[in-house]
Amino acid sequence: xxxxxxxxxxxxxxxxxCPEKGIYEFVNREIVEVRATRNxxxxxxxxxxxxxxEIRRLNQxxxxxNTAVIKTLRKDGxxxxxxxxxxxxxxxxxxxxxSDYNALEIPIQLAVEVTSTNWEDDYVDKLDEYQRxxxxxxxxxxxxxxxxxxxxxxxxxxxxFVFYLDKNAKYRQTQFRGAEQITSPTFPELSLTAEQVLxx
Numbered sequence: 001x002x003x004x005x006x007x008x009x010x011x012x013x014x015x016x017x018c019p020e021k022g023i024y025e026f027v028n029r030e031i032v033e034v035r036a037t038r039n040x041x042x043x044x045x046x047x048x049x050x051x052x053x054e055i056r057r058l059n060q061x062x063x064x065x066n067t068a069v070i071k072t073l074r075k076d077g078x079x080x081x082x083x084x085x086x087x088x089x090x091x092x093x094x095x096x097x098x099s100d101y102n103a104l105e106i107p108i109q110l111a112v113e114v115t116s117t118n119w120e121d122d123y124v125d126k127l128d129e130y131q132r133x134x135x136x137x138x139x140x141x142x143x144x145x146x147x148x149x150x151x152x153x154x155x156x157x158x159x160x161f162v163f164y165l166d167k168n169a170k171y172r173q174t175q176f177r178g179a180e181q182i183t184s185p186t187f188p189e190l191s192l193t194a195e196q197v198l199x200x
Contacts, residue, residue, distance in 0.1 A: 011071060011079040015102060018081075025069075026081030027121075034083060036116065043114045043143050044085040046200030051088055051110075054187045061091045062109060062186075069103040070111070072129035080129060086112035088137075088186060107134040110186045115142045123147055127163065131171045137186050138163040138171065143198045158198045 009017070014026040023034045036044070044066060051064045068087040072080045081103055088110035111130055113122040122140050130138045140163075145156040152159055163171040164185050176182045176194035184190050 011081060011103075014081050023067075023083055024081075025083050026079070028080075029078065036085075036114075039143070040085075040114050040116055043141055043197065043200045044112065047112055047139075047141070047197060048086045050190070050192060051086065051187065054190055055088075058189070062088050063091050063094045064088050065094075068108065070108060070133070070135075071103040071105045072126075072133050074125070074129065075132075080125075082111075082126060082129065084108075084111035085114045086110075086139075107136065109135075110137040110139070110184075111135050112139040112141060115140060115144065115146055117146070119147045123151055127171065131163075131165070131169070134165065134169060136165050137184065141197060143200075158194075160194045160197055 008029040009026070009031065010029075011026060014031055018024050018031060025032050025034055048064055048066055054060070055062045055064060065087050066085060068084065068089060070082045070084065070087070072082050074080060087108050089104070089108045093104070093106065113126055115122050119142070127138065140161040142152065142159050142161070145152050145158045147156075149156055157177055160176045160182055162174050162176070162182065162184060166172050174183065178193070178195050180194050182190065182192050182194060182197065
């Protein structure tokens with residue numbers, strides 16, 4: 001990540017000043033450009049297309065995109081603007097105002113973050129923010145096994161983490177590696193192994 005602005009902004013400033021080209025998040029009151037490697041994009045796109053195929057096959061009232069900006073809050077109440085690598089959103093919500101540029105302020109169905117050098121954002125900050133917002137399902141795809149051993153074990157192994165909200169609105173975690181088939185509350189019939197995702 002590279003910082004595009006240095007002055008402290010409000011969330012509304014972010015929406016007004018965010019450049020139209022590129023992908024940006026609003027983090028700690030600054031506009032931050034998010035840049036990804038081709039490998040990162042391949043993994044994210046593989047999931048985007050897989051989810052889209054499943055939505056179409058089952059005729060689900062969902063849309064999948066990589067452009068949604070979601071307004072979240074830190075523990076201290078500071079507003080953040082997150083752009084998940086893949087977002088699955090209720091179609092009725094997405095289409096409620098199709099000419100709107102503003103960020104979504106209500107929970108989406110599923111958010112996917114593909115980890116990179118700023119992996120702590122995914123494992124700590126976004127995990128907390130997405131849970132607080134009430135995003136039903138959250139995936140962390142650590143294809144590089146870049147996070148610490150506390151998350152990935154020793155030796156570190158590429159892993160897909162799936163978090164889902166329980167009845168107390170707290171995330172429960174499952175993890176998938178190698179040939180293990182991923183289970184998803186949003187896509188219960190999804191037929192993907194961790195290896196297929198991690199090596200996309």
